[in-house]
Amino acid sequence: MDAENPSGRETVEGIEIDYDHLDVAAIMTQVKRVAARNPGEPLEAGPDEPPPPPAEPPASPVIPEPAPSAEPPASPVIPAPAGPPPGPPAPSLKARLKAKFSRAIRPFAPAIRLLGLPLHEDIEAAFRLIDATNRRMDEHEQVIHKQIDRRLDELQVRTDRRFDELQIRTDRRMDDMQDRTDRRMDDMQDRIDARFHDVVKEFDNFRDRLDLFADRSMEYIKLLHNLDHNLVVEITKLRIEFETLKSRARILEKDLDAQSQREKILEKRLGS
Amino acid sequence: MKIAFVVQRYGLEINGGAELHCRWVAEHMARHWDVEVLTTRAHDYVTWADQYPAGTETINGIAVRRFSVPKPRSPERFGWLQNFILEHEHTERDELAWLEEEGPKSPDLLAFIRSHAAAYDYFIFFSYRYWHSYRGIRAVPGKAILVPTAEHDPVIDLKIFRDLFRLPRAFIYNSEEEREMIQTISGNQAVPGLVVGVGTEVPDDSVAERFRKNHRIEKPYLLYLGRIDQNKGFPQLFQYFLRFKKETGSDVGLVLIGNSILPIPDHPDIFALGFRPEQDKFDALAGAEALIMPSFYESLSMVTLEAWALGRPVIANARCEVLQGQCRRSNGGLTYENYPEFRESLKLLLASDRLRRALGDHGRRYFEANYTWDIIEGKYLEIVSRLGREP
Structure with a gap:
C-alpha cells in the first residue's frame, strides 16, 4: 500500500481507488493503462519453469550464435593461421615452420574442424531451437487465428447491431420528417384557405350559379328534345293524314267521274 | 398450478451446471407449485445411455419421471457432424441431423409431453441446445418457458436455434449478457423474458483455518473451483500464474x-x-484471497456467486462477457x-487488503440483491403470473 487517506481514497500500485464510490470499470481503466505502459516480454517457457502443457513447445535454452571472430572453445582444432607478424623482431625458425605447416594444411581445415569440433552438439542445439521456435510459432498462429475469428465474430455482431440501430434511427427520423412535413402542409393549407377565402367564396357562388345554369340548360335541352320529338311525330301524323286525304280525294274524284258517267248514261236513257 | 421441469439429466449425483441449476430451482419452486421433473434415464452426458431405472421416483420430495434414450450418442459421429456444421457450408437438414445426434433423443419423453400437455400449466425447459428442448418446445410452444443456459459457443449461431428462440412463451435468462446475445442472434425481443439466474446457499460455518490445517497451506492463495480443462482457460492460467510469480516474486x-x-x-x-466435499470447498473459499475464474465461456458462474456470498473478491477472464458484466455490475x-x-x-488485489474487503462487500451486496432464493423464487413466480395475465 503506497498511501491511504481518510477521505476514502487509496492509491495502490499507481492506481487510485475511491472507496466511497467503488467503480470496477474505473479501476480497470487504470489497470489497462498501467498494463499498457509495461507490456513485458511475450509468453515463453523458460528453463526454470515446470514442463508446460502438451500444446506448449518444449522448454529449451536459447543458444547464442558464436561470434565469427570469437575464439573457438578448447578443442583439438588447429587455429587458422595468422598472418606474418608485422615488423621486427624476425620470427624464429620454429615459428616460421609452424606458419608454413599451417599454410600447408589450410585446405584441410574444414575437415579437421568437422572432425575435431563438437559440431553435432551445435547442430542438435540448433535443431532443438528451430523446433521449439516452430512449435511456438504454430501455437501463436493458432492463438492469433482464434483471436481473429473471435474478434471478427464480435465485429460482425457489433456491426449488425449498429446497422439495426441505424435502421431504427433512420426510420424514426423519417417518421419525424413525415410528421413535420404533414404538419407544414396542413399549416400551409390553412393559410391559403384564410388568404383566399373571399375569392374562393366568390368562386363557389359563381360555380353554384354555373351549376344552376347548367341544370336549367339541361332541362331546356331536354324539353327541346321532347318538343322536337313531338313535332316530328305530329308532322309524320299530318303527312300520313295528308296522304290519306289525298287518297280519299282521288277516290272521291273517281267516284265523281263514275257518277258523272252514270248521270250521262241515265240522261241518255231518259232522253231516249 | 402444475409445472413440469424438463431437463436432460436429473439426480443427486449429477453436478453439471444446467442440471444442478434445474434441480435447485425445482426443489425451491416446489414450495409454490405442484412440480414434476421430466427427464431421461441418462447419467453419462457423453452417450446418454440409460442408467437410472425407468418410471417415476421421488427425489427430495419432487416426482421425477424418467424416459428411455433408445439410441445412445456416438461420440465419433457427433464429433464429425459438429465439425462439419461448424466448418462447412451446410443446410438446415444437416443441423437437424446434428441435433438428432446431440440428443438426448427420447421419443417417449416427447410423446409424454404431447399427450399430457393439458395436464400441466407450463413446461420449463432447461438448456436450449439439446434434443429434448428443441422438440419439446415445438410440441408445446404456448406453454413452454425456456431457461437457455447459453454460452457464447459456436452452435448458438445455428439457424435451427435462431428459429427456436422465437417459439417459447417466455425466457428465463441467467444474465443480461445472455439475454443480449440471444436477442441479437434471434431478434426475439417480443418474447417476454426475465433475467433470473439461480440462487445459492452457503454454510454459516465456513472456517478458513480448518482448510489450511487439513491441507497444510500456510501462504495466501488464490482459489479456483471447477473442472480443470481447456475451455475453462487453464493452460493460460498456469502460464500467467507462473510468470507472475517469476516476475514479481x-x-x-x-x-x-x-x-x-x-x-x-x-x-x-x-x-x-x-474433487473435494462441499464443506471443504466453502472452507477454502473463506480463506482465499480471491476466487479466480479464467473461463472463456460461462452462462452463469455459480462459484462466482458463492464467492460473493462469502464476501470474497473475484478475478475473472474479461474474454467471458458474462463474468466481465457481473464484475462490472x-x-x-x-x-x-x-x-x-x-x-x-x-x-493490485494482493497489495490491498482494503480493496479485497471492499470488492468482497460489494459482491456480497450484489448477491443479496439478486441471487438469494427469495428473490429467485419471486422472479419465477412473477414471470408465470405475468404469462397468466397475458392472453
Whole structure:
C-alpha cells in the first residue's frame, strides 16, 4: 500500500481507488493503462519453469550464435593461421615452420574442424531451437487465428447491431420528417384557405350559379328534345293524314267521274 | 398450478451446471407449485445411455419421471457432424441431423409431453441446445418457458436455434449478457423474458483455518473451483500464474479444487486437491484471497456467486462477457484480458487488503440483491403470473 487517506481514497500500485464510490470499470481503466505502459516480454517457457502443457513447445535454452571472430572453445582444432607478424623482431625458425605447416594444411581445415569440433552438439542445439521456435510459432498462429475469428465474430455482431440501430434511427427520423412535413402542409393549407377565402367564396357562388345554369340548360335541352320529338311525330301524323286525304280525294274524284258517267248514261236513257 | 421441469439429466449425483441449476430451482419452486421433473434415464452426458431405472421416483420430495434414450450418442459421429456444421457450408437438414445426434433423443419423453400437455400449466425447459428442448418446445410452444443456459459457443449461431428462440412463451435468462446475445442472434425481443439466474446457499460455518490445517497451506492463495480443462482457460492460467510469480516474486499460491483433464504443472505453489466435499470447498473459499475464474465461456458462474456470498473478491477472464458484466455490475471483482492486465490486477488485489474487503462487500451486496432464493423464487413466480395475465 503506497498511501491511504481518510477521505476514502487509496492509491495502490499507481492506481487510485475511491472507496466511497467503488467503480470496477474505473479501476480497470487504470489497470489497462498501467498494463499498457509495461507490456513485458511475450509468453515463453523458460528453463526454470515446470514442463508446460502438451500444446506448449518444449522448454529449451536459447543458444547464442558464436561470434565469427570469437575464439573457438578448447578443442583439438588447429587455429587458422595468422598472418606474418608485422615488423621486427624476425620470427624464429620454429615459428616460421609452424606458419608454413599451417599454410600447408589450410585446405584441410574444414575437415579437421568437422572432425575435431563438437559440431553435432551445435547442430542438435540448433535443431532443438528451430523446433521449439516452430512449435511456438504454430501455437501463436493458432492463438492469433482464434483471436481473429473471435474478434471478427464480435465485429460482425457489433456491426449488425449498429446497422439495426441505424435502421431504427433512420426510420424514426423519417417518421419525424413525415410528421413535420404533414404538419407544414396542413399549416400551409390553412393559410391559403384564410388568404383566399373571399375569392374562393366568390368562386363557389359563381360555380353554384354555373351549376344552376347548367341544370336549367339541361332541362331546356331536354324539353327541346321532347318538343322536337313531338313535332316530328305530329308532322309524320299530318303527312300520313295528308296522304290519306289525298287518297280519299282521288277516290272521291273517281267516284265523281263514275257518277258523272252514270248521270250521262241515265240522261241518255231518259232522253231516249 | 402444475409445472413440469424438463431437463436432460436429473439426480443427486449429477453436478453439471444446467442440471444442478434445474434441480435447485425445482426443489425451491416446489414450495409454490405442484412440480414434476421430466427427464431421461441418462447419467453419462457423453452417450446418454440409460442408467437410472425407468418410471417415476421421488427425489427430495419432487416426482421425477424418467424416459428411455433408445439410441445412445456416438461420440465419433457427433464429433464429425459438429465439425462439419461448424466448418462447412451446410443446410438446415444437416443441423437437424446434428441435433438428432446431440440428443438426448427420447421419443417417449416427447410423446409424454404431447399427450399430457393439458395436464400441466407450463413446461420449463432447461438448456436450449439439446434434443429434448428443441422438440419439446415445438410440441408445446404456448406453454413452454425456456431457461437457455447459453454460452457464447459456436452452435448458438445455428439457424435451427435462431428459429427456436422465437417459439417459447417466455425466457428465463441467467444474465443480461445472455439475454443480449440471444436477442441479437434471434431478434426475439417480443418474447417476454426475465433475467433470473439461480440462487445459492452457503454454510454459516465456513472456517478458513480448518482448510489450511487439513491441507497444510500456510501462504495466501488464490482459489479456483471447477473442472480443470481447456475451455475453462487453464493452460493460460498456469502460464500467467507462473510468470507472475517469476516476475514479481510473490509468494501467493494457487489452490485448485475440481477434477482435472489436463496435466498440472509440478510447482510447490500450485495445490491441486482434486474433487473435494462441499464443506471443504466453502472452507477454502473463506480463506482465499480471491476466487479466480479464467473461463472463456460461462452462462452463469455459480462459484462466482458463492464467492460473493462469502464476501470474497473475484478475478475473472474479461474474454467471458458474462463474468466481465457481473464484475462490472457488482463491483465485486477485477478482470483481465491478457497477461499484463492479469499481472496488474493481481498485484493490485494482493497489495490491498482494503480493496479485497471492499470488492468482497460489494459482491456480497450484489448477491443479496439478486441471487438469494427469495428473490429467485419471486422472479419465477412473477414471470408465470405475468404469462397468466397475458392472453
